[in-house]
Amino acid sequence: MSEKESLIKNQGETSTRCVRFQRDGDDCFCFLQGKWSLESDEVRFAHSEWKRFLSANPTAVSFRFSSVELSDWDSALIVFLTQCRYDLEGLKKNFDTSVLPRGIIKLLNLSLVKKATKQRNEFNLNRGIDYLESEIVRFRDRFWGVAAFLGEWISGVASLFVGKSSMRIRDLFAVCRSCGASALPIVTLISFLTGLTMAFVGSVQLEKFNAKIYVADLVCLAMVREMGALMVAIVMAGRTGAAFAAELGSMKINEEIDSLRTFGISPMQFLVLPRTIGLFLMIPLLTLYADMVGILGGLTVGTQVMGFSMLHYFEQTQTALGGMWEVYSGLVKSLVFGLIVGLVGCYKGLASGKDSASLGRSVTSAVVTSITLIVVADALFEIIFSYLDLR
Amino acid sequence: MADETEKNPVLRVENLKLSYGDYEVLNGVSFEVRDGSCLVIMGGSGCGKSTLLKALVGLIEPAEGEVYFDSRNLWASSMEDREEILRGFGVLFQGGALWSSMTLLENVSLPLETYTDLSEPEVARVAEYKLGLVGLSGYEEFYPSQLSGGMKKRAGLARAMALDPKVLFFDEPSAGLDPLSSRRLDDLINELKESLGMTFVVVSHELASIFEIADDSIFLDAKSKTLLHQGSPASLLETSEHDHVRSFLSRGSSA
Numbered sequence: 001m002s003e004k005e006s007l008i009k010n011q012g013e014t015s016t017r018c019v020r021f022q023r024d025g026d027d028c029f030c031f032l033q034g035k036w037s038l039e040s041d042e043v044r045f046a047h048s049e050w051k052r053f054l055s056a057n058p059t060a061v062s063f064r065f066s067s068v069e070l071s072d073w074d075s076a077l078i079v080f081l082t083q084c085r086y087d088l089e090g091l092k093k094n095f096d097t098s099v100l101p102r103g104i105i106k107l108l109n110l111s112l113v114k115k116a117t118k119q120r121n122e123f124n125l126n127r128g129i130d131y132l133e134s135e136i137v138r139f140r141d142r143f144w145g146v147a148a149f150l151g152e153w154i155s156g157v158a159s160l161f162v163g164k165s166s167m168r169i170r171d172l173f174a175v176c177r178s179c180g181a182s183a184l185p186i187v188t189l190i191s192f193l194t195g196l197t198m199a200f201v202g203s204v205q206l207e208k209f210n211a212k213i214y215v216a217d218l219v220c221l222a223m224v225r226e227m228g229a230l231m232v233a234i235v236m237a238g239r240t241g242a243a244f245a246a247e248l249g250s251m252k253i254n255e256e257i258d259s260l261r262t263f264g265i266s267p268m269q270f271l272v273l274p275r276t277i278g279l280f281l282m283i284p285l286l287t288l289y290a291d292m293v294g295i296l297g298g299l300t301v302g303t304q305v306m307g308f309s310m311l312h313y314f315e316q317t318q319t320a321l322g323g324m325w326e327v328y329s330g331l332v333k334s335l336v337f338g339l340i341v342g343l344v345g346c347y348k349g350l351a352s353g354k355d356s357a358s359l360g361r362s363v364t365s366a367v368v369t370s371i372t373l374i375v376v377a378d379a380l381f382e383i384i385f386s387y388l389d390l391r
Numbered sequence: 392m393a394d395e396t397e398k399n400p401v402l403r404v405e406n407l408k409l410s411y412g413d414y415e416v417l418n419g420v421s422f423e424v425r426d427g428s429c430l431v432i433m434g435g436s437g438c439g440k441s442t443l444l445k446a447l448v449g450l451i452e453p454a455e456g457e458v459y460f461d462s463r464n465l466w467a468s469s470m471e472d473r474e475e476i477l478r479g480f481g482v483l484f485q486g487g488a489l490w491s492s493m494t495l496l497e498n499v500s501l502p503l504e505t506y507t508d509l510s511e512p513e514v515a516r517v518a519e520y521k522l523g524l525v526g527l528s529g530y531e532e533f534y535p536s537q538l539s540g541g542m543k544k545r546a547g548l549a550r551a552m553a554l555d556p557k558v559l560f561f562d563e564p565s566a567g568l569d570p571l572s573s574r575r576l577d578d579l580i581n582e583l584k585e586s587l588g589m590t591f592v593v594v595s596h597e598l599a600s601i602f603e604i605a606d607d608s609i610f611l612d613a614k615s616k617t618l619l620h621q622g623s624p625a626s627l628l629e630t631s632e633h634d635h636v637r638s639f640l641s642r643g644s645s646a
Contacts, residue, residue, distance in 0.1 A: 166505055255488035259547075262448050262482040263502045263554075264474035 018046045019080075020068075021053040026061040028053075032100075036073035036080070043076045047083065054087060062094035067101060078107045149347050152268045153276070160273065166265050167273040175278030179240040183286060186239065190231050191290035195219050195297025198227070203306055212306055216313050217320035219298030224321070228291040229330045230378060233337035236283060237370035241345035244275050245366035248349025249359040257350070267350065276342035283338030284331045291330065329390065333381050337374050344370045401426040401558060401590050402447070407456035409442050416442045420456070420618045422609050424558070429584055429591040431601050431624070434611035435639065440594040441485075441562055443611065447592065448482050448560050449473060460558070478506060481551030481559045485566055487543035489535035495522060495546050496531035502553040521549040525579065541572035548579070558590045559583075565597040577603040598642060610636050 018040075020031040030050075036043060065081065081097065081104070088095040097105055159165045202218040248271060251257050257267050295317060302313040321327070345366045352362035385391050400423035407420040416439040424430045432440050445451040447458055449465060458465040460476050468476060489498050499518035503509060509517065519531060525545040535543055544564060551559055564580070565573040577600050583589050584604075595601055601608065605624050612619040612635065620627055620636050628640040 251491070254486060254491065255484040256490050258445075258450055259482060259484055259488040259490070259550075261450060262477060262480060263505070264477045265501070265505055 017042045019049065021049070023057055023060060026059070028057060028060045028063045030063060030065045030084070031068040032065065032070050032073075032077065033068045035071050036077040038074055038076045040076070043080065046080055050080070050084060050087075054091075060093065062096055063088055064096040064099070066099045067104075070101075073104075077104065078111060081108055082111050145351060146347065149268075149350070150343070152266075153272060153343065156266070156268045156273050157277075159269065160277075165273065166269045167277075168270070171270075171274040172278050175274050176282055178243075179236065179279050180282035180285065183236065183239060183282075184289070186235055187232055187286050187290050188293050190235055191223070191228060191293040192297040192300075194227050194231055195223055195294030195299075196301055197297075198222055198294075199298040199301035200305075203301065213308065213312070213316055215302055215306065216298065216308075216316035220295055220317045220320045221326060223294035223298075224291045224327045224330045226330070226378070228294055229287045229334040229337060230374070231294075232283060232286045232290045232334060233341060233374045234371055236279065236286070236338070237341045237345075237367050237374065240279060241341040241366050241370045242363050244342065244345030245349040245352070245363045246359065248272075248346055249352035249362050252350065252352055253354050253356070253359065272346040272350070275346055276339065279342040280335060280338045283341075284334045287331055287334035288327070291327065325390065329381075329385060333378065336377055336381075340373045340377060341370045344373065399426050400424060401461060402592065403457075403459040403462075404447070405457045405459070407443070407446065407458065408454045409439060409446055409451065410454045411442075415454075415616060417611065417618075418616050420609075420611075422618060422621050424590060424592055425607070426590055427584065427588045428606040429580065429593060429604050431605040431608040432592065432594045432611065433596055433601060433608055433624075433639070434619075435596070435613055438611040438613035439616070440596075440611055444560055444562055444592070444594050448480055449477050478554055479557045481554070481556035483544065483547045483551045483559065483561045483564065485562045486540075487535065487547035489543060489546055489550065491535050494532050494534055495527065495538075495549075498535070498546065499550045499553050502550070506554060518549075518553070521552055522546070524552070525549045526575075540567050541569070541576070544568065544576065545579075548576075552583075552589075555587075556589070558592060561591065561593040561595075563594055563596075565595060565600045570599075573597065573600060574603075576600075580604050598640065601640075610639070 017034045018032065018036055020033060022029045022031070034042070063084070065084070081100075085095045085108070097108060100108075156165060156167075160167060198219050199215050202215045203212060206212050206214050206218070248257070248267075251271070257271075260267050260270060299310065299313050299317075302308045303310055308316075348362040348366035348369070352359050382391075402424040404423070405421050407417065408415070409417045409420075420443065422430075432443060434440055442451060446453050447465075452466060457467070460479065463472070463476055465473060465476055489495070490501070493501070496515060496518050499521050500514045503514045503517055507514070519528070522528060522531060525548050527542065527545055527549060530538070530542070530546070535546070538546065548559075561580075564576050568576065580591055580593070581604060584591060591604070593604065601624050607621065608624050608627065609621045610619045610627065610631075610633075611617070612633075619633050620631050622631070624640060627636055631637050631640075
């Protein structure tokens, strides 16, 4: 230790393994020493020691940094010095690094970036109005976006009827296969279990009134009027609607949509039409299938648990159905549900941003929006049917 | 050079202004592309090169200004006319942008099926020929995911050439390619230009590639948000009064 250093020791010295601070009159000396590593706990102590030393010496004017037996160092040292510089600049004190090794000075200068000042979240009327305005503009843009999409879809369907569409029949068949036949296993499972569950729940209640056989009515009417179409639509929203959104969204990220447009091929006709029409055609078939499988679920409980004969159960089901309107009403609903799932899935895919986070949001939004609209549409159907005395 | 200047402009851009909402990307951009030449759009990252390209190929509508293709105004035309103009263009996007659910043959065949009356075997023959032209014979039944980056770009080029376009647009053809693949693509551009007389508009900031393929170039500046200079890269390097342009073309050594 030099003579000068021993002299100033009395005026306040503090040290860690990495750094030693000393004061001499208006000047302070910071000796960087030992090993500076991001993985070392000592570096953390150096930061707290620096803060303590700085607050203990408010009258010091200049801080000089030098290295003494500095064995090894990495970014930890530069981060420390950057922090020191930032603190000293804030206090308008001199930050002197002139005697530090050139490598450290160079890196320190490279890290000389203007700190971004974050806007504070204070209440400001103008900012509030700006925010409101931007939200209104965003809502308006979204509304026009949906309107333009629907308009383009309708004109696409019209062009299909006049034979001017660029939709390929083989794409339509591929969609029919993937959202029709390929969906059979999951639709079978879900609708069978729905019928089964309804029969179990219904049987407990009906038993109280000694009317167990009406479980066939309950299962049959609930399936064909409501649950068949609803369950299929929800399964398709999660399965096919999400797939549409993901497929079109990733095509947008990869500029595949743009490349279609540059060939003058309309993505609406080439991509959206086969998907929406395919689902529109397949979903009533799946619903009809789900109705039958659901009734089979009820039949299983009726015959295996409740002890009815198969013939008895079927006769009761037939009586309950009355006419085919009960089945048709479910199928009409399913057509609308199919359109909702297809259009929402495709719209969300095409409206997705060009990054993966936005694609994830679009897929989630496609499923949530589809299911919400399905439930809303279902309620509207029931209100309309009841007003028209169709129930 | 004298011959080239006599050629008619196949593409003319007048006072183009491009913006994303309120954010202005470029303003006051005017230039011409001569028939059978290769024009390179260059400039630093974020200067609006790709945005300009998208406006030229009908993907982004300009806020102001006109784009003329063979004296036909692209953005003032009806939707049907614009689609017809676009059929005269071929575009190769940065990553190839091949349609991932189709094989290479189907990728190249789709524009042919859409716009020609060729029979299925004839379409396949033309598509095979185009793939052969870019060195991808034998890869007809491969899907894009089975190809390397360079092969995807070449397949994208084959698809862009499917309808024998008058103008081919490339968005950063060398990006992400090794030096040899990049060189092969440059050679291919030169060959196509000479043998088929195609016109090329290429967005690039790869100097080696720029000097290899460009007959003419424009330099876009991110700071002033406009076209700084037009001329062949060699003449810009020698004579441009803008330090920034010379510095860019000499990789900073003349700065």
